Amino acid sequence: MLLVYTHNITPRLKYVFKHICTRILGVEVSFTTKIEEFIAHDSLKISYTKQQLSNEFFIKSHDILFEQGLNDIEIHVQNWGHTKCFFFNGEKSAISFDIFAASFYLLSRYEEYLPHVKDDFGRFLATESIAFKHGFLHQPVIDIWAYKFKESLQEQFPEFEFPEKEYGIKPIIDVPSPYHFKLKGVMRSFGGIVKDIFKFEFKSLYNRFMVIFNLKHDPYDTFKYIINKQKQSKFKFLFFFLIGDFSTYDKGINPNKKKFVSLIKHVADYCEVGLKTSFFAIDDFSILKKEKLKMEDILNTALKASRQSFSKLNLPESYRNLIELEILEDYTMGYVNQIGFRAGSCTPFFFYDLDYEIQTPLKVHSYHVMDYVLLKNQSLLDKKKTLNNVINEVKQVNGEFIPVFHNYTFSDIERWKGFKELFNIILESGNETSM
Structure with a gap:
């Protein structure tokens, strides 16, 4: 089990940690705000807060997981190996980006609540997404980030065996x-026949009659x-x-x-x-x-x-x-x-x-x-x-x-x-x- 120390256990935090740690990496996760409990834990553990406690596995936290509602969030997408990420963490963090905050932003579809252009059917367009604009739509970035997190954890806790997940x-x-053509009813079939004639689609007209009279497969x-x-x-x-x-x-x-x-x-x-x-x-x-x-x-x-x-x-x-x-x-x-x-x-x-x-x-x-x-x-x-x-x-x-x-x-x-x-x-x- 992975124990996460943080200054505030919020629904957002629990939600995204469980997606990355449990659903992707197969590791159960629990949370604490007590330093003594964190120190006493003798297996996988990380601190997710603003300041590092000592020399533990530390990820500097972004504010999004401790907020409520929608806020104006500044996002700078940067390269990270063969992928991209945002919410850069700086030097002290064990991994370069706050993958939990970034993952929450994508999973919650935060951007789809913000003002955006819709298509003729009223749908959110791919071209409006941060993933399309910054060229990472083709990658399952959250899963890629999760495996980067796993690699870093494995270095610090080499004895821990992660379960294997299958494609x-x-x-x-x-x-x-x-x-x-079948089961369309008299009126719709008649309308289809008229449409075929007016559009000179005689092949369709022929196939329609053949199917209706059970002489051909629909x-x-x-x-x-x-x-x-x-x-x-x-x-x-x-x-x-x-x-x-x-x-x-x-x-x-x-x-x-x-x-x-x-x-x-x-x-x-x-x-x-x-x-x-x-x-x-x-x-x-x-x-x-x-x-x-x-x-x-x-x-x-x-x-x-x-x-x-x-x-x-x-x-x-x-x-x-x-x-x-x-x-x-x-x-x-x-x-x-x-x-x-x-x-x-x-x-x-x-x-x-x-x-x-x-x-x-x-x-x-x-x-x-x-x-x-x-x-x-x-x-x-x-x-x-x-x-x-x-x-x-x-x-x-x-x-x-x-x-x-x-x-x-x-x-x-x-x-x-x-x-x-x-x-x-x-x-x-x-x-x-x-x-």
Whole structure:
């Protein structure tokens, strides 16, 4: 156990120390404000305060972990080996930066509470983030910092054995609509036919009729393929089905249709299933509650995980709504148009509510790459290189890699050509030893 001496034990301090020490490094941590207790402890120990007591392992503390609410914080990002960090500590500290303060800033999404430019969907843009502006979005910096901290501790406490952590994968399959042509109803099918004719998309029109009359397989129906992949993998896939009402933003299937319900139940026999909340449920608690209850009715079990439509988050309201409905996990944190680590970590963490100053029970699983962003790369070779780069970043710190693919990504549609191969690269990365 690691004992931390500090002048003030705050919720922020306990929250971030537990993420770095326990969730990343696997070491239990406790806190004290009593010098005698600190001196008497004969194992791992550090002091985290303003002044060093003697010659102990000392990290000079930044004020952010002892504050409440939001303040105007000055941040200077500097190079630190092959990575970057902020909140520089100077000479006396055992490590050059206050990694706990910096980690709290990133994990709490402090910057997303501050004034910022949003996109057309009302989302926080990657380009607004400190990580993008200073060129470290592509790294799980918190996990990298944690391992630097571990190395320094190991030098001072060579007899202590740290537990080993393993690299893992959590593949996400997003299902905004399970079918391209099937189960759309008479009016939507007719509208699709008219649209195809006016746009001279005769190939689509031909495929539409072939699928409707059961002469051809629906291109979005890739569930058999994905389930076969699940059977071959030791890592559980997590599906998110949209069951909200049809709207401008969400064009799924009516959840009252028996075939759709049967599909969800069938997938749940092999994989984990969560709720993809509709666009309007993001800001409307009553809609969210209705969708949650509907999914629980289909699954016949309590809903564990959710993911917001269009990866839109309104902090802290979005997460508070999930907490009120006792949803335990969220997979929305990430960027649609950028690869990287929105919260700076590839280790799941609990949402910290900056208004109430508490760690909540909601576990946030931040995703690192979405299939759409790989379309930016023209060649399959470039796509593979980009994907392998982010996988390697996660493997180097034995983190959990979370990619988001869609059911239609595995179709024969031209734009998604080669994506089955990319998915295989992800699954195979879990069979290799960590770097």
